[in-house]
Amino acid sequence: MRTLIAGVDGYLGWALALRLLSKGHEVIGVDNFYTRKAVKEVGSDSALPIGSFHQRVRGLPKDKFSKIAFYNVDVTDYKRLKKVISKYKPDSIVDFAEQRSAPYSMRSRSTAAYTLSNNIVGTLNFIYAIKEINKKIHFLKMGTMGEYGTPNFDIPESTFVEATINGKSDRIITPKNAGSWYHWSKVYDTDNLIFANKVWGLTMTDIMQGPVYGTRTNDITSEALFTRFDFDETWGTVLNRYCVEAVLGVPLTPYGSGGQTRAFLSLEDSVTALSLLLENPPPDGGYRTVNQFTETYSVMELAKLVRDKASSLGLNVEIKSVDNPRVEAEKHYYNPERKVLPALGLKGPTKNLKDEVEIMIKDLLPYKSRLEKHKDVIAPKTNWRA
Template identity: 55%
Template sequence: MKIVIFGIDGYLGWPLALRLAARGHDVIGVDNYSTRRGVEEVGSWSALPIGTMEERLRAAKEVMGVDISFIEGDVTDYGVVKKVMQEKPDAVVHFAEQKSAPYSMMDLDHAKYTFTNNIIGTLNIVYAARDLSPRTHILKMGTLGEYGTPNFDIPETAMVKAIIGDREDEIVVPRWAGSWYHWSKVYDSYNLMYANKLWGLTVTDIHQGPVYGTRTPEIIDERLFTRFDFDDVWGTVINRYCAQAVIGHPLTVYGSGKQIRGFISLEDSIDSIYLLLTHPPEEGEYRVVHQYREAHSVIEIAHIVRNAAAELGMEVSIDHIQNPRAEKEEHYYNPIRRVLPSLGMFGLRKDFRSEVKVMLQDIIPYRHRIEEKRSIIMPRVRWR
């Protein structure tokens, strides 16, 4: 297959490109390096050193023997999107979005950038597909955070029946996002649903939980590392805890720590996306996918990281700090999963605790990079 990855330079984009190229697919990557600039803006860097795109592509060729095409460009530039879509790819993977909730909550300018980048980029892709390649499968990375934490099982569908007063109708599954970033993803989903209804575009709308990890089977050389963010703005909770552990910093749990989320490892995420690309929906279908392996509270995650660190001879404590976010700290949480299990994913349960231990082992050699940025691990952005 010919597959375009918008956002190839990111945490998921790079390992997905390696997976696809290693299995014989024609990969075209597009990126404008906005994540690198955003991480630098808040004074941070990747704990695992990553090369320039030229260095990464050269390493993929030398280590794996694969060629990956690359275009430096912005998804909000319709000319760039149009140029790529003229290649009539079998699939387009859309990762090219501002992905940080704290970044979106910094101030008005960062909120506006998040909406502009995310919503316009998605609109560019659906219009280019309509006009130039209507049979292209659009696979869009969304978030389980679109739904918030409702007191009902979250269906893996676009629409549900609702009774209001004495009338029944179908409505979009209710959403209640928890940041400007998450709201931008909600509007993305609405726009994808509408484009599907108007023009019959084929869409997979993934709602994924937080991702953790350092490796996939293709990352066999440090020159092939994907990024590992750990600061308060860009680092997801498990990555942040692991970074704290290797420098002896207390694991900082926001609030009570009873907030529950659905987590997935980097390897499982790439496996799942590859499976969805090679098993696309029916032509003209809008497919919703809930992509996570297991649900844990953030205090459970902290204990798992602390225990894994202890096995490696590192003693760390757990501190509860004031929650900078506006969120429920105790709630019901159960997103339904049917699509990926029906395709054979999650049949063999990976050992979550062992995966955390591998992460710690991988970042220990680079603890000096984390230590140098110790001051930016504690939260600096508050929702209220």
């Protein structure tokens, strides 16, 4: 299988590239290094050291990973993007190449505008390139469980649902209710994908993924193979951020009362899920919505779990809730459906979350002095109401 990964230099992109290469698949990577620059801009850095992309590729053990081609291309540049896709004619394209921080998108008009244009135009460019080059390319678009919000009904894993209004029924796109400009950009992407599938019969997998945690996959076995790991308020996701807080010995900081429940999965399970979806595409012209997660937890449950695990490792940390900077329900119903991935073989989490947290803390401890330099950028500053 030949796969183009857009956003290959990122947290998920690099980890997926390693998985596909280790399975003997061919990978073409595209990235414009936006995340590296944007994380530096907020005064932070990846917790785990990563070399330049070329250093990373040079560090790949030749006996385990096949070769990877790479292009420094901005996916909003249609001409250059189309040239790469035309040259390689991949079987599948995975699109991770988006601005992926909710707080960043909420900071100002210009960060909102950048998020919406980068994400929506990038996805539209893939749609057009696939339509013009080969309609059979399987397009895997990485969206988010945050597209649904937290409705007071079970979240179906389907593209459409039946709705009845004033006694008359029809099929409507599964309701979405996002919580930031970033999350809305993913909803707009989804609508554009559904439309492109309808008019041109493109083959799509639209993934609604929950927050990912973890420092490792089974392929990441040495420092040279690390993927990036962000922990600041803008770029870090909740469990990754807690683990850094535990290593630094500062309080774990759930936002508000901490009852916000989300659907999580480990980095290992994320790349396993993606490989399964790539190796088992929908039929030509098919459209598949996938809820990609393994377990649900509230952010307070996760804080307690990290505190207890840290304490068993001799690190004493407390939990100190901070004012919630976001506009979101802190107590709500949450029950997303999950059937596509279990049917393909990913039944539940591969590793117990407590064990994964232990691995993360142990992986981060050697880099404590590196983390100390960025201690000030962990507390939330971006206020949704401002």
